[in-house]
Amino acid sequence: MRAAVLRHGKVAVRTIADPVPGPGQVLVRVLACAVCASDLHYMDHPEAGASDDSGWSTYDQDVDIVMGHEYCAEIVDYGPGSERPVPVGTRVSSRPVMFALGGMKIIGQNPETPGGFGELMLLDETLLKVVPSDLPSEVVCVSDAVAVGWSVAKRAQVRNKDVPLVIGCGAIALSAIATLKSLGAGPIVAADFVASRRTAALAMGADVVIDPAEISPFRAWSDVTRDTHEATKNMMAAAGSSACVVFECVGVPGVLESIIQGCERGTRIMSLGGAPEGDHISTLTAKRKGLNIQFGGGPLPEHWGEAFEAVCTGTLDVTPMLGRTVGLDQVPEALDAARDPNSPARIVVVP
Numbered sequence: 001m002r003a004a005v006l007r008h009g010k011v012a013v014r015t016i017a018d019p020v021p022g023p024g025q026v027l028v029r030v031l032a033c034a035v036c037a038s039d040l041h042y043m044d045h046p047e048a049g050a051s052d053d054s055g056w057s058t059y060d061q062d063v064d065i066v067m068g069h070e071y072c073a074e075i076v077d078y079g080p081g082s083e084r085p086v087p088v089g090t091r092v093s094s095r096p097v098m099f100a101l102g103g104m105k106i107i108g109q110n111p112e113t114p115g116g117f118g119e120l121m122l123l124d125e126t127l128l129k130v131v132p133s134d135l136p137s138e139v140v141c142v143s144d145a146v147a148v149g150w151s152v153a154k155r156a157q158v159r160n161k162d163v164p165l166v167i168g169c170g171a172i173a174l175s176a177i178a179t180l181k182s183l184g185a186g187p188i189v190a191a192d193f194v195a196s197r198r199t200a201a202l203a204m205g206a207d208v209v210i211d212p213a214e215i216s217p218f219r220a221w222s223d224v225t226r227d228t229h230e231a232t233k234n235m236m237a238a239a240g241s242s243a244c245v246v247f248e249c250v251g252v253p254g255v256l257e258s259i260i261q262g263c264e265r266g267t268r269i270m271s272l273g274g275a276p277e278g279d280h281i282s283t284l285t286a287k288r289k290g291l292n293i294q295f296g297g298g299p300l301p302e303h304w305g306e307a308f309e310a311v312c313t314g315t316l317d318v319t320p321m322l323g324r325t326v327g328l329d330q331v332p333e334a335l336d337a338a339r340d341p342n343s344p345a346r347i348v349v350v351p
Contacts, residue, residue: 119351
C-alpha cells in the first residue's frame, strides 16, 4: 500500500507492505483521516514516546510508523478466528486504540498499529462503530477530536452559576465549546490570537470571543460576569470558590502557568493542552488560591460514543472546524501547514 511514513523524524510518501490482520483484528480501507496536533507532538518529540512506560505509545526512529488516529474507514476483511461483527464494505470508525495485541496500543503511534495516513490500516473488531448516516467521511473522521472536547466538557460538571473560559480555539477547544453550549452552559468566553479561530469559536457556540493581545482573558471574563453574576461571584469568593472554569487548550509551555497566575481564587482548571516538552507551574500560587487543576487524558468510552453519534447524525455541526482536503502525497505539506496558527482546526487526508 501507499502511505505517508514517519522515519528518522521526517514523513515521506512511499509504498510499504499491506498490514495483515490477526485474530480479532479488522483490515480496513481508509476513507478519510484528519491531521491532529498530537501527530505533530508525536513526531517532534520522540523522547515522549521513548519515556512512555505505559507502552501505549512508542517511537523508534529507525522503524516505519504511519500516523493518523482520526479516521473513517471501510471494512475489507477480518483476521483468522475473528467474530466478524460488522459486514465487509461497511463504513466504520473506532476509538483509536488496539487491544488485540495483548495490551493497549494507540493507533498511529506504534509501528505495529499503523494509522490513517495510509491506504489500509488495522482496527480492533471489539471497538468498531458503524457510521449511522450518509454524512461524508471527511466529516465523520473528526469524531475522535470532538470526543476529547466532549468528554472534558462533561467531566468538568459545569454548574448553572459557572462561566466557562476557553483558552485557545483549536479543534479540541471548539468541540468543548459546542458541548458546553449543548449542556446549557454560558455565557462562554473564548480567547485566541487568531481571528479565524475566534470566528470558528462563535460558530461553535461561544458567546464572547477576545484577542489576548488586546485584553487579558481574565479581565474579559470578569467584564462578562460583572452584571449578571456579581452577587454570585461575591458569595462564592467569600466561600473560597469561583464561578470560573478554565479550559486550557493550547499545549504551549507557560500557558498553564499564566492561567494559575491570572485566574481568581477557587478557579477550576481543565488542562487539555499538555505541552509535550513539559512545563513548570507555581504550585505555591495554586495552593494559595485553592485551585483545582485536572489534566485531560483521553475521552471516556461512553463519551466517545456520544460524540461519534452527535457528529454522524449532524446533531453537532463540525463544519466550522474543517479546512481543506488533501491526498497522501500532500501529507508532509499538510503536517507543516497544521503548525501554522492561521490554519483551519482540521486538515483532512483522503488517501
